[in-house]
Amino acid sequence: MNTLRLFPLGSVFFPGATMNIHVFEERYRRMVRECVEDDAPFGIALVREGTEVGDPSCNPHSIGTEARIMRCDPLPEGRFLLDVRGERRFSIVRLLAREPYLLAEVEYLAEPPPTAAAGELVARARAGLPAYVDLLAKMANVQLDMPDLPDDPVVASYVIAQTLQTNDAAKQRLLEVSRADERLRAELAVLQRATAALERIAAQRESAARGEPTTSGKRKDQERLFGVYFSPN
Structure with a gap:
């Protein structure tokens, strides 16, 4: 039986x-x-019900990612600052304990070999990501580095998932996809929609700067694709 200590968070880890x-x-x-x-x-x-802080009754989603501690810096009052790296995906079979923290029996999820089409999907993502990252940087007025997208479809699918600035529900769905090629197809669809939405927002911002009337769908586009708390300003 595989047992794993759990740390429910309000974000998805790949x-x-x-x-x-x-x-x-x-x-x-x-x-x-x-x-x-x-x-x-x-x-x-990812927390499914409850909150990540001070809520021993919170319930996580059934699929998560194993985290390996790469660095652990002690802080005053017994606190820690961790650097962790994501390793294997797991599925929670059952919760074994809630105190002093969540402890679960888990099943580690194998990564099936990608199909022959996966390489082409990676190439399409590699071609589409620069415009998306550039638009994100312009919207937020920050410098963003283009991620290094490897040829391995499994690894590439997780790099893309981490790069996409979409809401947690969408990221959780990507984490739960069992095959890299299916995950890549889903990511390409998100990438296409998000790039189009960012282009609309950028055009509306330029129109507003010129004093022209703009449409009212800007905020809905942002919340649907990026989450309620996303702000390009």
Whole structure:
């Protein structure tokens, strides 16, 4: 039986991704101490019900990603700052405990070999991502680096999933897709819609700067594709 300590979060974590986590709750400080002592990973899963802070009754989504601690810096008051890297996807079979933290029996999810079409899907994503990243940077008025998209379809699918600035529900659906080529097709569809929406928003911003009337769909486009809290300003 595979058991895994769980850290429910309000964001989706993908294999191959990295994340900084500030650990301040006592139950998760204990979890980190045990993981470091055992040289063991923990699982990150998007919160489905409840909240990630101070809610022992929260329920995570059933599929998440194993997180390996790459660096653990102690902070005052027993807190930690972690650098973690995503490894295998897992599916929660059942929760074994809620105290002092969530402990689950999990099944690790294998990555089926990609189909012959996967290479072409990666090439299409590689061609489409620069315009999307450039539009995001212009909307947010920041410098964004174009991700290095590898040829391996499985790895590439997770890099794209991490790059797409879409809402958590959409990212969770991408994490749950079982095959890389299916994930890539879904990502290309999101990429196409998001790029078109960003182009509309950019055009509306330019029209507003010239004092021209604009349509009212800008905010709905943002919330549907990027989440309620996305702001290009």
